Amino acid sequence: MVTLSGTQGAHPPLDDEGFARFAGQLRHPLIADLLSHTTPATRLSGYRNTANRRYHYERLPAWPTGLLVTGDAVTTFNPLYGQGMTVAAQSALVIRDGLARGRVNAATCHRIQHALAHTADLPWAVCTTEDIRYPGALGPPPSPLTRLVTCTADRLRSAACTRPAAARAFFDAVTLSKPVWRLISPSALAALALGPHLPPLDEPPS
Ligand SMILES: Cc1cc2nc3c(=O)[nH]c(=O)nc-3n(C[C@H](O)[C@H](O)[C@H](O)COP(=O)(O)OP(=O)(O)OC[C@H]3O[C@@H](n4cnc5c(N)ncnc54)[C@H](O)[C@@H]3O)c2cc1C
Structure with a gap:
């Protein structure tokens, strides 16, 4: 393909x-x-259709018993980042755990809907902080914190080309395979601090 x-x-x-x-x-x-x-x-x-779109159903003041909104119906990501199925799977676990806790009523469903919204927080941040950098992208302008995160991500991405620890940390984070706090492991931080140690390739190694 x-x-x-x-x-x-x-x-x-x-x-x-x-x-x-x-x-x-x-x-x-x-x-x-x-x-x-x-x-x-x-x-x-x-x-x-590469727009990132999010509906904050959890912010509705009242919630009907028995209704939960999940997957792309809550958050659609630019498919470039390959996050949607992972978030849908994580959301299924959130629903399973939420329903296992006892009686299902409107309050339980509203609580689960809140948890479903938070499942999308990190991938949403990853996609939107990257996409807003494109000229003409629609959305709130990046805050100073976002710009700092973006610079760090850029450095990690360059370091990942030549440092395996940085590559592992980067791909684990963007593919949601590991919790994001693993990005601050000693080996990932060391790779980030040292940065890339070889110049970029000028042609494919194959
Ligand atoms: C081009 C592309 C590439 C992608 N690549 C990746 C990737 O690499 N990794 C990744 O994690 N995610 C990827 N995604 C995202 C992923 O496909 C979605 O996030 C995921 O499929 C969402 O699951 P869902 O169940 O919420 O919605 P969907 O998979 O869209 O399922 C909704 C279902 O509801 C059905 N339906 C709609 N209306 C009705 C109705 N009225 N009555 C009955 N049925 C109805 C639809 O036919 C569909 O089968 C990609 C998406 C696109 C578009």
Whole structure:
């Protein structure tokens, strides 16, 4: 499967020829070379709905008994970040634990709805702090704290290219595989402080 992406109007075309031409404009010809030796097995498909959207149902003052809103119906993420299914799965656990605690009434459901909203807090922060950096992105401007987090994430991302401890911490955090506080483990902090120790590659190592 070959996935190409672009922003700000520079979208890959959905016809075979245009797709191959777009691949040819990448910084390295590797993907275009590979494509030129293949026959498409399916037609191309595109997806352009990359907005992050969140509904704060938990803030409603009253809540009906027996209703819970979960998954994409509460928070939709830019699919680029691959967070939605993980959040949906974590939300299922929140519902299971919340319902196991006793009688189901409007207050229980409202409490679970609050917990469901918090399940999305971290991935929401990851997606929105990144996406707001694109020119023309709609949303509140980044706060000084957000800018600090963004600078730290940039440094961690560069360090991750050459330091395994930074790479593990970075991918565990962005894929929601481990709790985010693991980012402040001694090995991850050391990798972050030291930064990248090799210059970036100028072509794919393959
Ligand atoms: C292009 C793309 C790539 C993605 N990649 C990733 C990824 O790599 N990793 C990741 O974690 N997440 C990814 N996601 C996000 C993930 O797919 C969603 O977050 C997840 O599927 C949400 O689950 P859900 O059950 O809330 O909604 P959905 O999976 O959308 O399920 C809702 C279901 O309800 C049905 N439905 C709708 N209306 C009605 C109705 N009136 N009556 C009956 N049924 C109805 C729909 O047909 C659908 O089957 C991606 C999303 C997209 C669009």
